[in-house]
Amino acid sequence: MPWTVKTMANKTFLSEEQLARICKQLYNVSPRARLINLRMEKACDLLRNNDWSIAMIAERLGYRDPFNFTHRFTKHVGCSPSAYRKQVMQLNDER
Numbered sequence: 001m002p003w004t005v006k007t008m009a010n011k012t013f014l015s016e017e018q019l020a021r022i023c024k025q026l027y028n029v030s031p032r033a034r035l036i037n038l039r040m041e042k043a044c045d046l047l048r049n050n051d052w053s054i055a056m057i058a059e060r061l062g063y064r065d066p067f068n069f070t071h072r073f074t075k076h077v078g079c080s081p082s083a084y085r086k087q088v089m090q091l092n093d094e095r
Contacts, residue, residue: 003062005031040076043069047085054081 008031009019016031023031039061046057058069073081 003035005035008035036072036076040073043073043081044077044084047081048088050085050089057081 005016005019009016012019014022019031023029023034027034027037029037043057043061046052046060052060054070055066058066061069063069063072070081073084077084079087
């Protein structure tokens, strides 16, 4: 089941409004922004492994469209997933 703000509210037995208020207090962002941040953090972790394609990572994180994932990742991180993976692999090779 894909994670949504509504799903998070239901899982935590809160209304969407209560979840928004608590999320703003704890993280200083909306629940939707927090969800995107968490997805992008997980994406960075998954991109460190070359075994998974970008499409597989996108699907794992709940993005039906890999292009949407790539757009969001680029906006959030500042480079495409493939460029991020390449940078990480180069850093690992240099160590």
